[in-house]
Amino acid sequence: MSVCDAIALDHLDRMTDSTGLIQHAIYSLPRRESGYTTDDNARALRLCARLWNRYPDDRMLGRVSCYLSFFGACPVPRSRIP
Numbered sequence: 677m678s679v680c681d682a683i684a685l686d687h688l689d690r691m692t693d694s695t696g697l698i699q700h701a702i703y704s705l706p707r708r709e710s711g712y713t714t715d716d717n718a719r720a721l722r723l724c725a726r727l728w729n730r731y732p733d734d735r736m737l738g739r740v741s742c743y744l745s746f747f748g749a750c751p752v753p754r755s756r757i758p
Contacts, residue, residue: 683727685739688720692739696720696746717746 691698691706697720700710721743728736 688723688739692720692742694742695749696743712746714747714750717743721747 687701687704688697690704691701693706693708696712696717698706698708698710699713699716700707721740724736724739724743728740
């Protein structure tokens with residue numbers, strides 16, 4: 677059984693570019709100006725990691741890699757310990 681048989685990921689693929697998951701769409705068209713959010717990318721990462729665990733394939737691994745790399749590129753604020 678392939679992932680395509682289990683769940684349709686067409687919209688997720690349309691909303692994902694090389695940076696990560698785009699926040700908003702107008703119907704099926706991504707609104708790139710809306711940017712990206714960590715919560716949306718975290719949900720996409722969780723979904724794709726779980727699906728890859730059940731149905732491993734290269735395309736799903738590419739999605740997981742994309743969402744993981746989004747977090748690698750996020751700025752991390754320095755902690756301010758007095």
